[in-house]
Amino acid sequence: MTTTPMDTRPPVDNRPPPLNGLELARWAWRQLTSMRVALILLFLLAVAAIPGSIIPQTEANPLNVRDFRARNPELSQWYDRLGLFDVYSTPWFAAIYIALMISLIGCILPRCWQHWKAMRAQPPKAPRRLTRMPAYRKVEVDATPDEALAVARAELRSRRFRLRKPLEDEADSVGAEIGYLRETGNLLFHLALVVVLLAVALGGLFSYRATVLVTEGSGFSNQVIQFDSLSAGALFDTADLPPFSMDLDEFRMEFVESGNQIGQPADYEATVTLVREPGAEPETHTIRVNEPLNIDGTSVHIMSPGYAPAFTVRAADGETILAEGPVPFLPRDGSFTSEGVVKVEVPPEYGDDIGIQAGFLPTAFLDENGPRSVFPGARNPEVYLTAWHGDLGLDDGQPQSIYRLDTEDMEQYLGDGGEPYRARLPVGETVGLPDGRSITFDGYVTWVNLQIGRNSGRELALVGGVAAVIGLMGSLYARRRRAWVRTSVGPEGRTVVEVAGLHRAEGSSGDRLADEIGAITDGLLLRLGGAEGKRED
Amino acid sequence: MDLDAVAEWSRYVVVVATLGYLASWLAFCAEAGIHSRRRRAVTEAAAEPERELVGVAASASAAPADEATASAPSGPGDAELQERADRLGGLGRGLFALTTVALAAGVVMRGLGTERAPWANMYEFSITGTLVASIVFIALARTVVGRVVAVWAVLLIFVTVGLASTFLYVPPGPVQPALQSYWLVIHVGCAVLAFGLFTVGAVVSALQIVSERAAERGRTTGFGASLPESAGLDRLAYRLTAIAFPIWTFGPLILGAIWAEVSWGRYWGWDPKEVWALITWLAYAAYLHARATAGWKGSKASVVALIGYGTVLFSYFGVNILFNGLHSYGGL
């Protein structure tokens, strides 16, 4: 370790002490707070972070984890044992960064105290032989030694050096030091890291993130029961949810229409009506991808979008409407080839339940591979469907996915030749089912997953981050150095002025220090009345 | 000319720049070749008298050793060789500067043609990052250390631009909604800047290791001996990292977190790109610590710096190509 003067900790002793509890603890603490261990822990943390970027993580991407488990059941068991699907919340990962934090605090707090003392202490007095210093200049001047020393003090002060208060026996010299910012910045940087970590850790306890799928023309209110998913910190309280409600008036998707990036999303925009609390005036807002809506600290983001084809299902009398309205379908590819189901619970007098399994194609295209969508925008929307009848099982209390049809108690409609019944519908068309009931494809609207969330502590984390960068710049760019000036009467009766410097910073070259000592000397001569002095190096 | 054409033409300008870097590197190589010939001549001349002395002891023949020492050090045509080397070096530097201007034109044309900052996919990131590195090298080339470094830098730059305009090339086009933001300009801009600086630093660190090894073995000929003193390289590598590290902290990490919070509603989500940005940061923090730890100065610290650069390359190439996170903007 570079032994800077404020770093007065004894050099690290690697030998274990005699087996005395207190000694052992002290030894362990010295090890933990040593630079070498900090270095090792930094590396360990970096290495430990790698698996989580390669193996799918539950927090970031639960679907990929599910796929991975299905494909590698054997391996997944091992991964589970080691927590490799949740690397960043495993005890072993936590152990490393907690050790690093403890090491950091244990290292930094004593240094803060030492730096505090160093800043208040006097710069050191001039060494006996200034010629030994890495930068050295000697000039002769006509002024008296006292005058020259006074001028030297003025010069150093104007260069923002901190001057030593001379003691009785130091009337011939001045000591000065500059660049305390280096250590100040370094300490600020390390302390700011602690602040960032605390902000992230404590903030996480109060944060929450929820998603809700909203179809154009419908809305939701900000309550847990309305969310499709919710992840929240341990101290999150549902009473903290701001009591707003929101309707999605329009969700517009634009795609690149031509060129080599055809079909890429170009712009998404949601227009919503917000009611901040029951009874408040409705407000209209737009939400775009990089422009979330902020509602008193809770932000609403646009996540994944999709289409919701609208159907009307009629009874065999051709009049009675059994079901109508848009149903969100899940996109399967970048061109929004979408799939979904419509579950129609039918009152007994109109027959049994109907389940429709359908594909929605915003720009339908049919070739030997079957129907698919070739562009995500709705240029030629069509629906392909097949249907089932029987008991949907909606009443038996089992939770069901709204995207999958449970066909256990159902029978597929069959066509005239006994093959499964299929239909292809452009917008506005109606098809009759074999039992006389009918399905109309009325059109479509869009839907979007909105993410509602609050990241507590983000402001504090940001302040910590910015403080860290500022501290870092001080730590890396400030150069700590000392300068001394001594005056004496030379053999010819003229005054000899010696100027010397010592730098104590990483990466600073001797040249720069020599330049500075030269500049101090020149400044001193200038103050003494021009180039009268004879220079000698 | 319409904007698309400007963007398309930018590719040809970049290809020309690639060839320019190659030519510049060849000129530097030729220069280094002549220098090494001269050095070999000098060392052989220095070794000669000793051989003669051994000869004296063995066969007691009294050949005059003077002749060899007198003729060899300044060797036949040494001044001429020196002059030729200087001319080649000047040619290399001139080509380097000119090519960098061409590359800058290519980058600017790409930006104008697509009407956005030219660093939205891997191709653009590569050419812009290379431009930054080139400019840093030109700034460094005013010093002796920098001139030696530049020779190897040109090779690296040639390879990067070459890869960019072939394998990584993406035709100009708009970017997806998540990228349409001024955060892109600053966040990725900082990443490009730091990438360029880390690249230069890595070249210097690698040379530092070679130079230190050569000094330890007392080599006087060969590549290692032609390098500047290792302490100077060590300091230069540290300075470059000291500039790049805060930029990396500020751009990829802090601004990245802000942008992620604006765009996805969370400021840190352990996405592979985020993880690798953090790994890079930790590795370079380890480097800075190593430099401040007794016994780790010099080539040991340089090895840590090279590991750090490995993580930079991985956060950039590896993550974009191999992983399918939220950050898959490579455009491949």
Ligand code: HEM
């Ligand atoms: C999260 C973990 C840490 C990070 C990211 C970190 C980062 C840094 C950085 C970037 C520097 C460079 C400043 C410079 O070169 O002047 C530095 C310096 C330093 N760090 Fe850390 N550090 C961490 C933990 C620690 C710990 C645990 C210790 C205590 C053992 C420590 C002690 C020091 C010291 C003494 C210096 C000054 C070195 C010098 O003399 O220049 N750091 N740190």
